[in-house]
Amino acid sequence: MSVPRVAFFPDSYLEINGVAMTSKRFVKYVQNRGYPMTCIHAGEKTEESVEGSVINFCLARSALSIPMDEGLKYDPLFQRHRKTALKKLIEFKPDIIHITGLNDVSILGAFLAWQMKIPLLASWHTNLHEYAARRFAKLLWFFPKRIINPVSSFIEKKVLQGSILYYKMAKMILAPNQELLDILIQGTGREGRLMLRGVDTNFYSPDKRTVNDGIFRFGYVGRLRPEKNLRLLAKVENSLLEKGKENFKFVIVGEGSEREWLAENMKTAELTGFLEGEALAQAFANLDVFLFPSETDTFGNVVQEANASGVPAIV
Template structure:
């Protein structure tokens, strides 16, 4: 790259608590550290413009009619009222390329303005909306016979995915966190799609922050306690371990959501911390021996790498992004059924030497995941997107 592109970044989540917000803030931190000009346009508690070195922030307050999409994420049907304010900021900043992250109000505005201003756009895929919707519909329609609900949910998932792929035809170049999604995007949009994994901070998340040494095995989960995370499996797993005669264990469950009450009623050996962050979160990760992540809808699974960095091997679902992080039998296990989660959990409880080897391998793997290398490839994608647009214009211009 001879010239670092000027990027207008429209993240769906920024001040919220989720993986998209965390990755977005990491990208902003990388740009600031390297002096790269970046305009970040995001939803916030108030409307204000702030300049911080090479970074410009335009925070936009949502209207009172905004409705919740998730525990912390909202959608404002009147977000477009900020359009003129955003155009003024863009005219002053003069971006070379736009970057959107999804299908929420902020990114939809970014897509529209990229089209209006005739500027190239990169789109990154962070959330499997179709699978999220499927999980929530499954919970809603539990009263129906499975044969009927499965057909309806499958139809809804396909239509939501079709809509998302139609939207992702707008960007010139796409980024996705695993090869499975890259193939879906390439096939569904006919666009260039590239890998954008996630990094992990191995100084913040470290086994050295462990504070317990009582010999008790601690299983862990970090994330939203909602249907799409498949968290009820945690209760099933606890029951299976108890049925096997094990008692010297507990679950550390970090996060909140509408499934928490159900889990608290069902689980006998679980500690619920609610939402925590910073050093408290790092310490809790380090106190985990085995990380359980049953979500089948996550596009990547940042928390799996954070657990690995903290020295905990992960047992994950054989669906979604986390299965691409785990090396089966070395840094964790990949499962299809509750019985398999129980089998591998009991295996590690009974074989402490194997558990120690997998802890060390998990930490070693996490040390290889640098945020700098992730964002170097993202900036290369920005530069390539700008280049592709210039080539397209040359082809379409009269001779």
Template structure:
């Protein structure tokens, strides 16, 4: 199909989907969404009052105190599905760039499984693959990371970001999707608009121990302000608004 008709069909499909979304969510009295972009979109499509409802982190389970190593290589961590939509192949680009810049003392810790695992095992030289973890084993894995790298552009929220924060681990995320709304730029991590910026952000944090140390403290403090208790208080307030209508 020529480009112009293809674009027209895509625009029509997008418009139709947005209309359907607006109709469906418009049936509710009030709405809640996990990030500000979705709050704005739903409010625009439905004309309904829409509240931001971010999720919380278990700051008891996920805790820097679970760390079991004091030295060793700088550990870059990833937790999640090891699949194409998570853009995990960017991690191989990160490794190549670090090695090319003379940085050798690092390792990746990949927690999770999926169709891209075999590719990563073949293309990452310095990596440990832990498979799927949960509970205390997952908490310990987070705590033993030094920097959390999350290249996904499709997540609407990103629970793993909060779990990393709770573990005292700063993060680098992309500028697409929901995780960017969780990161305080330059404080709890960095938001990268391009793959090149993603790699540069990782290098910048690794090269600056003082910055990294400040980010670790800020990440933990930020997670403590996003407990599930505070989330449920906000949900109760939304219910009160709904019942008063």
């Protein structure tokens, strides 16, 4: 059977988050096997590069782009690239167009799939409905919970319904866990498959541990956002301190809006900011326990990375 030619439209690619990491690993997998792919993503400037069998085409976001998360933006003018992207797809002749979510890049990919009558594959990476509900609840912190909770639940329900409607455009759906896959198959009536993940066990390894000072290190790696439920770490710390435990610290790797709160409310927290490369692999290996308090993540790549580093995880 011939290998299909895939045009890949990832919403996150150059940013630092789980979706971008998964997208890059996917492209690297394709490249290592010599499969044909055109990867169209967003960035600061429009440029094209070729790496083996993969054509990377970056489209610039405009100055009117709206910040959403650390590095991630939504450009209301992104569809201005439609003719340019269409030309690239006509040259590449894809058999499948693959989108990763509901953002400017994927909207462009979905439109071009419809225009060119090319089958659309959509993978689910982010629980936007849960993110929206939790961030809205945070904005209304001054209201009593009897008001916040029903409104938050309504928002979560409506955003999920809208997302499912969007995913109905696809011929096939991929999801990172069975629960989400079942919801999407039932809601869209489309065929679906699990999108399995892996981790580089040479890069993430217990051999990269460098500390042996007797201090017990709890750790977290990821974006510091409300939906990650990071304030639970402060509760864990307080509980340990109340029990007279002292020889420990929390190593928190990442950036986001919760950083200031964590710095003000945790006595033992070491906030490293973003880490990458060997510094990140070493940070994982130096932990004794990895804590993953999020209740909204679809998969949790960092849990696999912790395990590969020889660190047990509490999820």
